[in-house]
Amino acid sequence: MGRQPLWRRVGFIPQITYFRPSEVPLAHLQEVCLSVEEAEAIRLKDLEGLEQEECAQRMNISRTTFSRVLSLARQKVADALLNGKAIKIEGGNFEMAVRRFRCVNGHGWDVPFEVMITSPPRFCPTCSTPSIRPLQPYGRRRDRRGERNQ
Ligand SMILES: [Zn+2]
Secondary structure (H helix, E strand, O other), X not given: OOOOOOOEEEOOXXXXXXXXXXXXXXXXXXXXXXXXXXXXXXXXXXXXXXXXXXXXXXXOOOHXXXXXXXXXXXXXXXXXXXXXXXXXXXXXXXXXXXXXXXXXXXXXXXXXXXXXXXXXXXXXXXXXXXXXXXXXXXHOOXXXXXXXXX
């Protein structure tokens, strides 16, 4: 997968990527598409509560661009919530910071984003134990919401 300068960096790929209002018949259901970087903008700003400046740095984009991505993302979510539309999270121009894993025996290794979304690791490549877990990105402590540990 090639890398382009306009790709935005994300630290998290949502596990659940489709939300549907329960009372709208499928035949009448409209969908909004949220890109992965738009979801990331909401995560950083609204879930983690970071300042826009820090969000922009995390995503490797200018503050102006971040602000634009965020407003578009919020607009889509609002549209879905208030007009009863489904939300699909997919696609977008993004790259993910390498995710570091560690096994119970202390081996550590990095998993590139491309691998994370297609086939996340199940075993330690050194000792083959399935007891592995991803380390928190950015070396910072954060809460467990949205985090999946294997
Ligand atoms: Zn190991």
